[in-house]
Amino acid sequence: MASLIELAGLDWPVPDYSTLCRRQARIPVQIPYRRSDQPLNLLIDSTGIRFRGDGEWLSRKHGVTRRREWRKVHLAMDTATGDIRAVEFTSSRQDDSPFVGETIPRIVSCPSSLPELLSQIPVGEEIETVTADGAYDTRRCHAAILEHSAEPIIPIRRNGQVWKPDCSAAISRNEILRATRCLGRSIWKKWTGYHARSRVEAQMNRLKLFGERTMSRDPNRQTAEIQIRIAIMNRCSALGRAEIEAIA
Numbered sequence: 001m002a003s004l005i006e007l008a009g010l011d012w013p014v015p016d017y018s019t020l021c022r023r024q025a026r027i028p029v030q031i032p033y034r035r036s037d038q039p040l041n042l043l044i045d046s047t048g049i050r051f052r053g054d055g056e057w058l059s060r061k062h063g064v065t066r067r068r069e070w071r072k073v074h075l076a077m078d079t080a081t082g083d084i085r086a087v088e089f090t091s092s093r094q095d096d097s098p099f100v101g102e103t104i105p106r107i108v109s110c111p112s113s114l115p116e117l118l119s120q121i122p123v124g125e126e127i128e129t130v131t132a133d134g135a136y137d138t139r140r141c142h143a144a145i146l147e148h149s150a151e152p153i154i155p156i157r158r159n160g161q162v163w164k165p166d167c168s169a170a171i172s173r174n175e176i177l178r179a180t181r182c183l184g185r186s187i188w189k190k191w192t193g194y195h196a197r198s199r200v201e202a203q204m205n206r207l208k209l210f211g212e213r214t215m216s217r218d219p220n221r222q223t224a225e226i227q228i229r230i231a232i233m234n235r236c237s238a239l240g241r242a243e244i245e246a247i248a
Contacts, residue, residue: 001014002014021216021218021221024216024220024221024224024225025218025220025221025224026220027224029224029227029228029231030231031084031087031227031230031231031234032231032234032235032238033078033081033083033084033085033234034081034083034234034238035081035125036078036080036081038080038128039126039127039128040078040080040085040121040125040126040127040128041078041079041080041128041129041131041196042076042077042078042079042085042086042117042118042121042127042129042130042131042150043076043077043079043131043132043196043197043199043200044074044075044076044077044114044117044130044131044132044136044200045074045075045132045133045197045200045201045204046072046073046074046075046113047072047073047075047204047207047208048070048071048072048073049070049071049072049073049207049208049212049213049214049226050069050070050212050213050214051069051070051071051213051214051216051217051222071089071090071091071214071219071222072088072089072090072091072113073087073088073089073204073207073226074087074088074089074090074113074114074116074117075087075117075200075203075204075207075230076117076118076120076121077199077200077203079196079199081237082199082203082237082241083234083237083238084203084230084233084234085120085121086117086118086120086121087117087120087226087227087230088113088116088117089219089222089223089226090113114130114132114136114140114141114144114145115140115141115144118130118144118145118147118148121148126149127148127149127150128150128151129150129151129152129153130145130148130150130151130152130153130154131153131154131192131193131194131196131197132152132153132154132197133154133155133197134154134155134156134157134158136154137154137155137156137157137160137173139163139167139169139170139173141154142154142169142170142172142173143167143168143169146168146169146172152172152173152176153192153193153194154173154176155176155180155185155188155189155194156173156176156177156180160177162174162177176188179191203233206233207226207229207230207233210229210232214226
């Protein structure tokens with residue numbers, strides 16, 4: 001960096017690596033996004049980002065030498081623009097269900113993060129639907145969605161039963177269960193447009209193209225690093241994207 005600044009004929013000081021690391025923990029990252037004229041249709045999902053431990057190739061070849069550590073990234077995507085509208089960064093131990101004898105935690109969806117994601121949407125912006133997988137089939141998630149006057153598109157868990165209709169969240173969830181039993185899970189997913197959730201899974205893949213792990217180990221710096229990735233992704237989406245048309 002000092003060489004490039006010198007070639008540009010500028011007399012700017014270049015901060016060292018330690019200074020950049022300290023500043024990264026306090027940097028306010030503004031994530032740009034586009035707003036459409038229509039109400040929001042949000043797609044929600046989560047993935048794991050490793051920040052410590054061996055890589056996949058080394059683990060397969062020599063075995064896991066020490067416990068690997070992960071963080072969870074939770075995203076809420078706008079289907080109209082393809083931009084990420086909300087992001088949460090939590091510990092991998094939250095709502096994890098590791099297999100017996102497994103040293104690597106299984107990264108699953110974190111339903112407790114959904115209310116925090118919805119709270120990041122501006123108050124005056126209308127949310128029409130919120131689509132998530134069956135891990136979000138909880139009272140807290142359904143209640144948070146209804147508080148924003150939105151419609152939940154969440155498949156009922158395989159062993160899901162009718163809830164006691166003592167609140168609006170339970171009544172709404174029972175309607176989904178009744179429709180699923182009447183139409184079948186496959187037809188219900190097509191009818192509600194649930195399969196659009198694959199688009200947020202594609203965003204997870206884009207996020208990991210920046211790297212399967214974070215460079216930082218401090219939680220605050222990790223959060224800033226992930227937010228910078230999201231900001232770059234939204235900027236690239238604003239430049240243009242392919243228009244897909246079905247061919248008869």
